[in-house]
Amino acid sequence: MERNKLYTSLSPTEFRVIHLLPGAFHAPIRCILETRPASIKTRYEALSYQWGDDTITKPIHIARLDSDSPSQPHPQTQPISSPWPISQFMALIPTLYRRAQKYHIKTLLHILSHALGTALIYALVRFLRLEAPPWVPWFIPSKLYLFLLSALCGGAPLGVVVSAWKLGVEVVRMKPWRLWYTYYDPRLRRLLAKEVGKGSGMEFETVPVTTNLEMALRYLRSEKRVRTVWVDAVCINQADEEEKRAQVQRMDLIYANASGVTVWLGGYHGIGGAQSTEVGECEEGGECEHRQRIREAFELIWRLSGWRLLGGFYFARHKKERIRRARPGLREVYQRGWWERLWVVQEVALATGPVRIQCGYESCAFDEFRSAQHPVLWESRGVKEMEDESTPAERLGMVVKQFRYSSFYDREDRSAKVLYAGIRKIMGFMFRDGEEKEAEFHQQPFAGRLQRILLRTAGHFQCRDDRDRLYAVLGIAGGAKTGDVTQMADFVRYISSFSTGTILGHSMDPIFKACPDNLWLKLAGYAFGFAHGTWASFYDSRAKHWTINRPEYIIAGYKGVVDAVTGGPGANPPSRVEFFTALARYLADQTKTLSFLDAANCGGDKDKDGGMPSWVPNWTREVSSQAYDFASQAKRGLARDTFGFREDGKALWLHGRRRGVVHVVRAAAETAPPFQRLLESWLALPAEGKEVIVSAVGIIATVIRENPEGSGLDETRLKLISVFFGIIKTSLDLGDSILKLGGTMLVYSFDKAAGEMGFLRAGEAVKGDSVVFVPGCFHHLVLRRQGEGKTTGSWWKLVGLVAMGTDKLQKAGCSKEEWAQFRKDGTVFKYNIM
Numbered sequence: 070m071e072r073n074k075l076y077t078s079l080s081p082t083e084f085r086v087i088h089l090l091p092g093a094f095h096a097p098i099r100c101i102l103e104t105r106p107a108s109i110k111t112r113y114e115a116l117s118y119q120w121g122d123d124t125i126t127k128p129i130h131i132a133r134l135d136s137d138s139p140s141q142p143h144p145q146t147q148p149i150s151s152p153w154p155i156s157q158f159m160a161l162i163p164t165l166y167r168r169a170q171k172y173h174i175k176t177l178l179h180i181l182s183h184a185l186g187t188a189l190i191y192a193l194v195r196f197l198r199l200e201a202p203p204w205v206p207w208f209i210p211s212k213l214y215l216f217l218l219s220a221l222c223g224g225a226p227l228g229v230v231v232s233a234w235k236l237g238v239e240v241v242r243m244k245p246w247r248l249w250y251t252y253y254d255p256r257l258r259r260l261l262a263k264e265v266g267k268g269s270g271m272e273f274e275t276v277p278v279t280t281n282l283e284m285a286l287r288y289l290r291s292e293k294r295v296r297t298v299w300v301d302a303v304c305i306n307q308a309d310e311e312e313k314r315a316q317v318q319r320m321d322l323i324y325a326n327a328s329g330v331t332v333w334l335g336g337y338h339g340i341g342g343a344q345s346t347e348v349g350e351c352e353e354g355g356e357c358e359h360r361q362r363i364r365e366a367f368e369l370i371w372r373l374s375g376w377r378l379l380g381g382f383y384f385a386r387h388k389k390e391r392i393r394r395a396r397p398g399l400r401e402v403y404q405r406g407w408w409e410r411l412w413v414v415q416e417v418a419l420a421t422g423p424v425r426i427q428c429g430y431e432s433c434a435f436d437e438f439r440s441a442q443h444p445v446l447w448e449s450r451g452v453k454e455m456e457d458e459s460t461p462a463e464r465l466g467m468v469v470k471q472f473r474y475s476s477f478y479d480r481e482d483r484s485a486k487v488l489y490a491g492i493r494k495i496m497g498f499m500f501r502d503g504e505e506k507e508a509e510f511h512q513q514p515f516a517g518r519l520q521r522i523l524l525r526t527a528g529h530f531q532c533r534d535d536r537d538r539l540y541a542v543l544g545i546a547g548g549a550k551t552g553d554v555t556q557m558a559d560f561v562r563y564i565s566s567f568s569t570g571t572i573l574g575h576s577m578d579p580i581f582k583a584c585p586d587n588l589w590l591k592l593a594g595y596a597f598g599f600a601h602g603t604w605a606s607f608y609d610s611r612a613k614h615w616t617i618n619r620p621e622y623i624i625a626g627y628k629g630v631v632d633a634v635t636g637g638p639g640a641n642p643p644s645r646v647e648f649f650t651a652l653a654r655y656l657a658d659q660t661k662t663l664s665f666l667d668a669a670n671c672g673g674d675k676d677k678d679g680g681m682p683s684w685v686p687n688w689t690r691e692v693s694s695q696a697y698d699f700a701s702q703a704k705r706g707l708a709r710d711t712f713g714f715r716e717d718g719k720a721l722w723l724h725g726r727r728r729g730v731v732h733v734v735r736a737a738a739e740t741a742p743p744f745q746r747l748l749e750s751w752l753a754l755p756a757e758g759k760e761v762i763v764s765a766v767g768i769i770a771t772v773i774r775e776n777p778e779g780s781g782l783d784e785t786r787l788k789l790i791s792v793f794f795g796i797i798k799t800s801l802d803l804g805d806s807i808l809k810l811g812g813t814m815l816v817y818s819f820d821k822a823a824g825e826m827g828f829l830r831a832g833e834a835v836k837g838d839s840v841v842f843v844p845g846c847f848h849h850l851v852l853r854r855q856g857e858g859k860t861t862g863s864w865w866k867l868v869g870l871v872a873m874g875t876d877k878l879q880k881a882g883c884s885k886e887e888w889a890q891f892r893k894d895g896t897v898f899k900y901n902i903m
Contacts, residue, residue: 091294
């Protein structure tokens, strides 16, 4: 069957899943394709994997589950009719709400309901003949105290009624009872498990998939139960370009709302990201060298994570030996190509459910793998193979940690957020010298988050199309947030919290005091406390991820950037030059900075597109960590009139401070005169190192000044001077080592300032090029004059980036006051960059 016949058209809110039917490892893979609406709760796992070579495929067998077929009743997609009054009244709710807001009826009703609630509570208090507690001051009458307490709690009845109403509306709309039919009804399970020719009425068709996906489905498949999975290569009609575009834009939602994400690294024989077609006895439970290695690796991860860390004093006796034995297996895990894919960053970072890593039949939680990384790499210091091969996995873990979904920012408790922000600022003041270096990622606006992600992932991760470098991170920049469907999740979380258990336990104190000798009552109280505490712990670890307890997650905020780079709906697809030029303009306009220039292509993209402007970023090139940290700072004081666009957005004009003209460009490894090398070592030192040398020289001068004869220095003073000279030599040696690590090319300008020596980070620099400092950009720009315009003045081309300047310019940027002074001094000029 052709894909177009197997796949029916999808509405904008629908998606597909596959039911992976049970079977033995070598049995043919059979799946049932089902279409699901996003308007009701559903449960599925999302698979994160590496596609592999498209030209090498293997067959799987798929049948379509038709919701409208009488022989295939499926409660998940069949509408359930509601009674007429409920459905009609629910349809009127939005209209009534808008009218209530327009005429302020909502406020009046709230005041009236609060007064009614106060009267009801006060009447109940008087009926029970309660009195004020003894700690209430004598000058406050008991009745007045009880009335004020009733007024304080007067909104509670309204809150309970409103919450109960919202919960009922959500249950009716989301229909969570369908989960029972879909996943626990034995009749439906038997129906899905039937094979061809046994009365199921399903026609299985052969569909080719990549070998890596086919192997993943074999390992994921159970021998006894159906497993529901979302896989992009199967659940999206790859022959329908329009559907692919629509579903790719929904992938972030699919991973955010998945019950769990399974990361497939490959089988036991997969090396370097290319899944081997060799299948040995180990696939069915036998042993082989690869399986033994990977099993030892995952066993080590299990021992180094979770509650087992509490027994570290016992495990430490064999820790080094077990890490040594597990290194071959860990190296095989590190060599998998999944770690270097860009799309997987979003797939893991947006996951709101558990994330598990699986290699063959071995698996572990993603967080367990991350926590085990640190002791493994610490014990493997000096093992170059481990250090090199673990770099992609370590980098991916750090990126996911920075941008991963956090449930803290879903909460409506603003006071908790304010308290957290205050504590964070105090800690920052104590441990960061009173300076807030980096804004919290979730607290930044969308454009700032997008720029941070692009800079952080530039050059490190692979994707087939360069334009996917934007689409693959849009979901992270938008951020997963809870939508309207949260009432059930909030209700279950509230009743499962330890505070609720404490309140309920204390509420039974009067009963215990009234019957102090009742043994059964005491046992019931102990049983309740034990049961609730056990459930609360189980809820935090497992139950909160159950589908019925999960809220709906939405991702929004990135429609503006998509319209900006594509021209909006109905526009012709942009070329690569138009796409990345528009993206750069969007980042500049929205962030009011030029941090994207730290990734500029510097005219080096000639092979792909000769018409790419030199200032447009090349996101396939790595951005230095210093430039990323600079762009992530919370406050840089950038003047907003330092740049703009002309020539229909193809040219960038900016105000920059000229720092001289390139005078010398030479390789850092070349032999230089001793004095020049000494000066370079001095310039390469951080400010603290320079202060140490200055202090040491000052002390030496003081010692010599106190003994002008020179020969009169005693042995103690001579030793002291020798120590100080040792400090100077050590510091300069450190500067020399920094020179060797800084880069391969040194750039000098004519400027007499001591800081005008730097390393060429990208592009090129030749004698006569101008070196320009621009606020908001970490690197100095190397500009080359291209000609004169009749009305615009000189035109320039960005040919290189140089890490040059003082520590203050590199770390703190340029304040508005300093920039105004530069302008006043006449050192700021306007540059038109093409």
